[in-house]
Amino acid sequence: MTNEPKGGSPTRRSVIVAGAATAASAAFPMPALRAQTREIRFLNAEPAVDSVRALRVAAAQYEKEKGVRVVIDTVPSGDAYTRTVAAIRGGRPYDISTLIFVAHVLTLANEGQLTPITDLVNKHKWGKRILFPVNGQHYWYMYDYNLCxxxxxxxxxxxxxxxxxxxxxxxxxxxxxxxxxxxxxxxxxxxxxxxxxxxxxxxxxxxxxxxxxxxxxxxxxxxxxxxxxxxxxxxxxxxxxxxxxxxxxxxxxxxxxxxxxxxxxxxxxxxxxxxxxxxxxxxxxxxxxxxxxxxxxxxxxxxxxxxxHGYDGWVVGKTAMAEEAVRFLEWFSDAHYINFLHSAPLHFQPPRLDIYDDARWRAHPLIEKHAEAVKTMQGFLDDPAxxxxxxxxxxxxxxxxxxxxxxxxxxxxxxxxxxxxxxxxxxxxxxxxxxxxxxxxx
The missing domain is CATH 3.40.190.10 (Periplasmic binding protein-like II)
Known part of the structure; x- marks a missing residue:
């Protein structure tokens, strides 16, 4: 996250203590499929200027190349799950949402509100203890560790x-x-x-x-x-x-x-x-x-x-544009993911292991200057002890x-x-x- 980690709000992970799973099933009817508008709605929970800019640049390029508009809405990280749920209740769910708590992903997946992205996740090699499959399916594209x-x-x-x-x-x-x-x-x-x-x-x-x-x-x-x-x-x-x-x-x-x-x-x-x-x-x-x-x-x-442990990731909703949203995430992970990581170059610790060897990622001045710190951070993933x-x-x-x-x-x-x-x-x-x-x- 580019604000204080895990959000600046007093309670980052507002779950479920009052029985959210039951509330989810009662309050989250399956959304009516909206008309094919060739528009992807993306809920971002990284409100720092550089992170928003990186996403908007990617959105503009995707529209230019693919003819699909990507609308970026941004909220504080502590509000992401609430906004995601509100959009589902309102019948206009987000095609892509940022979620920062494994229980939120579990709840929405169990309620049938998410689209599996297992094939996309399996394209990459990931660090330890960062993938959280639900019933054998991956619903979460993790974009960073927030290890402490x-x-x-x-x-x-x-x-x-x-x-x-x-x-x-x-x-x-x-x-x-x-x-x-x-x-x-x-x-x-x-x-x-x-x-x-x-x-x-x-x-x-x-x-x-x-x-x-x-x-x-x-x-x-x-x-x-x-x-x-x-x-x-x-x-x-x-x-x-x-x-x-x-x-x-x-x-x-x-x-x-x-x-x-x-x-x-x-x-x-x-x-x-x-x-x-x-x-x-x-x-x-x-x-x-x-x-x-x-x-x-x-x-x-x-x-x-x-x-x-700490972590953040993107999920794809069960929407009419879900297939296109998965294509966007795949395209983004190749074309713009490193630019997004560079918006918080030392805080967004990559969960994908291939990134550590990518010269484009290592080229950021702060990553170069603090190479010893980056080595230590990577060591947390490599060291079995x-x-x-x-x-x-x-x-x-x-x-x-x-x-x-x-x-x-x-x-x-x-x-x-x-x-x-x-x-x-x-x-x-x-x-x-x-x-x-x-x-x-x-």
Missing amino acids: WLFYRKDLYDQAKLERPKTWAQLLENSRRLASTDGGSQRFGMATPIGSNDATNWMSLGYLWAEGVSLFDKDWTNTFASDENRRRTAAYLDFFGDLAKTMPPGMTQATFGTITAAFSAGQAAHAPYAGRLIEVLEQRAPQLADKYGMMPYPDSAGKAAAVN ITIRSIDTEGPVPDLRPAKVFESFVFPEMLQNKVLKNMPSEACVAEAVAKMNRVIAA
Whole structure:
């Protein structure tokens, strides 16, 4: 995304906690097929100027070459699913929509509102854990990863003669050592959100995935409730409670922009984020644009590491122009996809593996300048030791149960119980397990 990742709105993934699957079947009648107007309606959820421009240039060229008009409507990413549903209800569905949550794709696919694009998806080789088939069919053309990892101030590490941490204890010690008050300005060791919002779900849980915590097994049993996962999570909370003491005040209200501002202003020595943060440094703090390092979330023992999952993609609606919309996506993926990626060159991490070797993609000045960062990002996909997980992608197949856990802020509330209420870690975990069970059963 070209705004703050996963959208700037308070709730990026408005699902289904209130029974959206049932609501979908009741409220989404199969749309009446509109007359063949030779027009494709495309709902874009990347509202940054450069991204909109890239799509409109592609649309103009497609009309010139194919005689088919492509109308680009743009909304904030947090509004994409709502607008998609509203268009279906209104009897004029979008031919192509941007969706940013696997549960939304699952819901619409199960309601018969999407056209499979399996042949198009299978034309390419994709990175790990980025395709989410539904009943053996692909409905989602993924255009980027929004992986979240940890940034650190490499210059401060060099000055303090610190090594890149491989364990929670080392990260905590480094955060403590780099917190300082100098000339009246205060620097904190870490900036990480702990509020009941998407930012916390995305930025603060990578340590759990590194530690091997899981939420569901292949039979959809709540494995988070197991003794082993309770123990691992309690240890994480002990660590996080200490780490929170190195953070700026107000982390319960922190969102995506709060974290980028803290790191780019030199207020925090460590911060979680995606490639967007590098672009922010280039724009707002160029003096720091060569002073950052990147690393995955460590585990407690220095044996494993993880990044938190994120993703965005396009779907084709079940419309009269669906066949033409698939042709447009195929044409776009060859002719203009790289131009679109260049509209956020370090934030739009390609999910298609062929892009990394494409000289056209590598020719962007920021990709060339930050080649080491790009190598690290690609390494997250290539390294089998790096785990890529998130709440909403837990489980053996796409399903609404992890989506409900995500939307209910089970884990942000667990962090708040530890950090704000100073509850014993085991009690925080027990409450999270109980809430998770309630949410799944609802």
